[in-house]
Amino acid sequence: MKCPFCKQDNDRVVDSRVIGEGRSIRRRRKCLSCDKRFTTYERIEAAPRLVVKQDQRREHFNRDKILQGLRFACKKRPISEEQLEAIASRVEAEVFEKYDNEVSTRSVGEHVSEILKDIDQVAYVRFASVYREFTDVEQFGQAIEPLRRSSAGSAEAVLSDQKDEVLG
Ligand SMILES: [Zn+2]
Incomplete structure (x- = not known):
C-alpha cells in the first residue's frame, strides 16, 4: 500500500480489526519509510441484488x-x-x-x-x-x-x- 505521506510502498500492518458485522476489516498501517501511520479498509465485494x-x-x-x-x-x-x-x-x-x-x-x-x-x-x-x-x-x-x-x-x-x- 502506497503511503499517503511519502508515497513509498513500504508498510507494515500494526493492527487489524473486523467491523460492520464481519463485512469489513480496518487495518492500521505503519509506513516503514517515514514512520507515519495510516488506515485502510477492506470490504467484501457484494454483488448487487x-x-x-x-x-x-x-x-x-x-x-x-x-x-x-x-x-x-x-x-x-x-x-x-x-x-x-x-x-x-x-x-x-x-x-x-x-x-x-x-x-x-x-x-x-x-x-x-x-x-x-x-x-x-x-x-x-x-x-x-x-x-x-x-x-x-x-x-x-x-x-x-x-x-x-x-x-x-x-x-x-x-x-x-x-x-x-x-x-x-
Ligand atoms: Zn511514508
Whole structure:
C-alpha cells in the first residue's frame, strides 16, 4: 500500500480489526519509510441484488425504498425511527443471504410483512395491502379479519380510515 505521506510502498500492518458485522476489516498501517501511520479498509465485494418488479423491470435492491414503505405503513403507529431502521437492515440482510442475484418485489414484501406482523398488526396490514396490491375489498377484508376478532378495537378504527386511503 502506497503511503499517503511519502508515497513509498513500504508498510507494515500494526493492527487489524473486523467491523460492520464481519463485512469489513480496518487495518492500521505503519509506513516503514517515514514512520507515519495510516488506515485502510477492506470490504467484501457484494454483488448487487436485483429486484424484479411485476412488469419484469429490474432495479437494484434499495434499502431506502424499504424504509419509505415502512414509514408509510407505520405512520402514527407507536414505532420509532430506530425500529424502522432495524427492520430495514434485517430485510436487507435476509435478501443478501437468501438470494444470489434476483428477488421479486413480492418476496421482498413478504419478508417485510413477516417482520411487521410480530411488531404491529395495523402497520402489517397497511404494508401488505400495498405490496400485494389487493384487487378487491374482499381480499382486504380477509387480511384484516384476524384484527376484527382480536380485542384491538382501536386497530379496527384506524383500519377503516385506512381502507379508503389504501384502496382509493
Ligand atoms: Zn511514508
